[in-house]
Amino acid sequence: MARYRGLTLRIFGTQAPVMGPGKAELVTLIGRTGSISAAARAMGMSYRRAWQLVDALNASFRKPVVVTEVGGRHGGGAQVTAYGRRLVERYRAMEGKASAAIAADLATFTRHVRQPAPKGRGTK
Numbered sequence: 001m002a003r004y005r006g007l008t009l010r011i012f013g014t015q016a017p018v019m020g021p022g023k024a025e026l027v028t029l030i031g032r033t034g035s036i037s038a039a040a041r042a043m044g045m046s047y048r049r050a051w052q053l054v055d056a057l058n059a060s061f062r063k064p065v066v067v068t069e070v071g072g073r074h075g076g077g078a079q080v081t082a083y084g085r086r087l088v089e090r091y092r093a094m095e096g097k098a099s100a101a102i103a104a105d106l107a108t109f110t111r112h113v114r115q116p117a118p119k120g121r122g123t124k
Contacts, residue, residue: 018060031080
């Protein structure tokens with residue numbers, strides 16, 4: 001039987017999502033790598049898109065989530081602020097609570113999902 005992760009949690013502001021799984025992953029990877037471009041590469045996204053998401057994050061919250069340093073001889077970098085780390089931790093906690101709350105319903109629901117045919121059998 002296929003295994004399902006659960007739900008996707010997106011928190012909306014007045015006009016757009018302010019946090020969701022993609023933004024949370026981007027912030028996490030920026031924190032690990034110290035680089036927006038390295039985080040973007042790890043996610044298979046363009047540097048431009050990653051910058052747009054960082055700008056959107058910083059515009060959505062009362063304090064900066066990610067701060068950047070201009071390049072120079074040793075290149076620039078990016079750093080997740082303590083505030084940004086707390087936001088992602090809080091988001092992950094809410095995601096876990098929401099998933100736990102629907103776990104039984106999700107198990108029941110997924111029994112109705114058609115399973116893929118085994119590979120290499122039945123078709124020419």
